[in-house]
Amino acid sequence: MENQLYERLNDLYQEMVDIRRYLHQNPELSFKEVETPAYIARYHEALGLEVQTGVGKRGVVSTLRGGKPGPTIALRADFDALPIQDQKDVPYKSKVDGVMHACGHDGHTAILLVLAKALREQAENIEGNVVFIHQHAEEHAPGGAAPMIADGCLEGVDVIFGTHLWAVDPLGTIQKRSGPFMGAADHFYIHVTGKGGHGAEPHTATDAIVIGSQIVNNVQTLVSRRLNPLESAVVSIGGFVADNAYNVIAETATLTGTVRTFNEDVRNQIEHDLNEIIVGTAKTAGGEAKLDYLRGYTPVINHEAETRYIADIAKDVPGVESVVTREPAMVAEDFGAYLEQRKGTFFFTGAAFPDRETNFPHHHPNFDFDERAMLIAAKTLGKAVLQYK
Numbered sequence: 001m002e003n004q005l006y007e008r009l010n011d012l013y014q015e016m017v018d019i020r021r022y023l024h025q026n027p028e029l030s031f032k033e034v035e036t037p038a039y040i041a042r043y044h045e046a047l048g049l050e051v052q053t054g055v056g057k058r059g060v061v062s063t064l065r066g067g068k069p070g071p072t073i074a075l076r077a078d079f080d081a082l083p084i085q086d087q088k089d090v091p092y093k094s095k096v097d098g099v100m101h102a103c104g105h106d107g108h109t110a111i112l113l114v115l116a117k118a119l120r121e122q123a124e125n126i127e128g129n130v131v132f133i134h135q136h137a138e139e140h141a142p143g144g145a146a147p148m149i150a151d152g153c154l155e156g157v158d159v160i161f162g163t164h165l166w167a168v169d170p171l172g173t174i175q176k177r178s179g180p181f182m183g184a185a186d187h188f189y190i191h192v193t194g195k196g197g198h199g200a201e202p203h204t205a206t207d208a209i210v211i212g213s214q215i216v217n218n219v220q221t222l223v224s225r226r227l228n229p230l231e232s233a234v235v236s237i238g239g240f241v242a243d244n245a246y247n248v249i250a251e252t253a254t255l256t257g258t259v260r261t262f263n264e265d266v267r268n269q270i271e272h273d274l275n276e277i278i279v280g281t282a283k284t285a286g287g288e289a290k291l292d293y294l295r296g297y298t299p300v301i302n303h304e305a306e307t308r309y310i311a312d313i314a315k316d317v318p319g320v321e322s323v324v325t326r327e328p329a330m331v332a333e334d335f336g337a338y339l340e341q342r343k344g345t346f347f348f349t350g351a352a353f354p355d356r357e358t359n360f361p362h363h364h365p366n367f368d369f370d371e372r373a374m375l376i377a378a379k380t381l382g383k384a385v386l387q388y389k
Contacts, residue, residue, distance in 0.1 A: 001125055005382045006318055008118045009375060016114040016378070017371050021092035023106035027081030027099045030140035033058050036079050036109075040134045043113050047120045049132075056147030058136035063129060064119055070128025073385050074153075074160040075115070076338065077108035078138035087365035102367040104165040104351070107374050109134065111163075115378045119385060130385055131157055133338075141185070141296040143334035149341060159306060160344035161384050162335050163377045165351040167369040168359050172321035173350035174314040174380060177328065178307035180262040181346060182300035183234075185332030186271070186293065187258045190215060190278050194287040196251030208253040209242045211285045215255065216240070218277050226273050233270060234260040234330050260330040262299045300336040306345040313383050319376040331362075349377040 009016075028036050037053060037060050044051045044062035052061045086093050086100035094100040116132050133153050137144035154160070169175060192212045197205025222235050235257065242253035259274070261267040275291045282289035314323050326348065335346045351373035352359040360366040 001122060001386050002383050005118055005122065005386065006379055008121060009114065009378050009382065012114045012118060013375050016110045016374050019113055020106050020110035020371060020374065023079070023109055024092045024101050025095045027094055027096055027101050027106070029083060029099055030080040030137035031058070033080055033136045037134065037136065040079065040109065040113065044116060044132065047117055049116065049120065055153050056136070056144055056149075056151045059144055059148040059151075059153065060134040061148075061153050062116060062132040062134075064116065064123060064126070064132070066126030066128050066130070067124035068127040070126070071158040071388060072129040072131060072156050073388055074131040074133055074157040074338075074342070075112060075381055075385070076133040076135055076160060076162040076335065077112040078105045078135045078144070079109045080105060080137050080139050080144075082139055082363060084363065084365055088368055090368070100365070100367075102364060103139065103362045104167065104369055105138065107165045107369060107371070108163075111374050111378045111381070115382050119382060126386070138334055141294070143297060143337070145334040145337035149337060154338065154341050157342055159388065160338050160342050161306070161310065161381060162338075162344075162346045163349045163381065164333065164346070165369050165373050165377065166348040167351045167367060168361055169348060169350035170352055171350050171354055171370050171373055172319060172376065174310070174320055174323045175326040175348040175350065176302070176307050176311050176323065176345065177325055178302050178304040178345070180299055180328045181302045182328070182333045182336070183260040183262055183330040184267055184299040185258065185260055185296040186267070187256065187296060188274065188294065189292040190255040191290045191292070192253040192255070192282060192287060193289070194251055197249040199247035199249055202249060205249040206286045208250040208287060211282050211287045211289065212240060212242065212253040212255055214285060215278050215281050215289065218281050219274065222270060222273055222277065227266065227269070231266050232262055232328070233266055234258075235270065235274070260332065262328065297332045297334040298336040298340060300333050300346050301339055302345040303339065303343045306343055309388070310345055310347055310380070310384060313387055314380050317376065317379045317383055319372070319379065349373050349380070
């Protein structure tokens, strides 16, 4: 059956490319997706599959019933875009000003749609069922996974698989890892209050910029001096705003940043210690500071047996040149929410252009990927469906 599926996917490859490019030209932002889920639903309905729309408000779930008894396998793809101006000089450049698919979600959607068509043609020989989860709002916390799960997208599902096209890794590679794979992603705001004053009379004021600067320095000790060195975490300050005239000492400042972790205990410790540091630093300098800490996605923790399963089957998939174990990444993905509920695994499919000197990273205005990676991913996921017992 796998060879038949591979041949059919080869035949449908141009359709996969066409879908991806159509979506690339017509991106929609997280929680604002309207036309994209409608397009996805129409495609599945045309295949004669059971389709649910509005799952978790904007998601789409389609179910293929196999002709033989067996497990129910879920495959997930995301379909939201990013608020980035597309700067590529390509025929399929985004038509929406300030919005583009800069992370490959258009490719993920094309993979799942065409794979659904190919599997539908073999339905009578499939053991079990296949649930195609098309998720909205992966790029923006709180994300689309949690509301889709709450709305029942995993009901009856035994196992879930997903992949991310990875544009900076070699075409032909499948990258997997059991256990911690992608980090939890939290963000925070630090509101600093001092006492404003004239720039010529600093002794009469309490400078919020100085306090904020001290906080930035002191926060660096969170990982280096408070965290067990055998654990992993990242704390980064990404913004510092204190907008005043040149001769005014700032009364307020706002800092923003992100925290990335794998371990829930470490996550809790950093939130506690971060608050302790900022409050203490501000108080010592005669000011005040308040922390707003917002929990984002949970980490992606892959299940061992399912990760090993993908690694074993991927070795013989046409187009796959190597299956490698990669280091954990501190980038985030809300696929972890599914893995908290069901066994499964999430892996990367290498999608770099072999003949380009520069492959731009995800979330870059010139982001793109080698579309042949979609075919490799579709074949890998398809084989995972056909062989899973």
